[in-house]
Amino acid sequence: MVLDPVCMMEVDEKSAKNVSEYKGKKYYFxxxxxxxxxxxxxxxxxxx
Numbered sequence: 001m002v003l004d005p006v007c008m009m010e011v012d013e014k015s016a017k018n019v020s021e022y023k024g025k026k027y028y029f030x031x032x033x034x035x036x037x038x039x040x041x042x043x044x045x046x047x048x
C-alpha cells in the first residue's frame with residue numbers, strides 16, 4: 001500500500017487505476033480527481 005499524495009488515503013499500487021509519473025517516480029491516486037489535482041500542481045504534492 002502507498003499513500004495518495006493529495007488526500008493521504010492508502011492506495012493499493014497493484015490495482016490502482018489512477019497513476020501518474022513525475023520526475024521518474026510513479027504516484028498512485030484513489031480517484032481521478034486526486035490525479036487531476038496532482039497533475040495541475042505536482043510540485044505541491046510530490047515528495048522526494
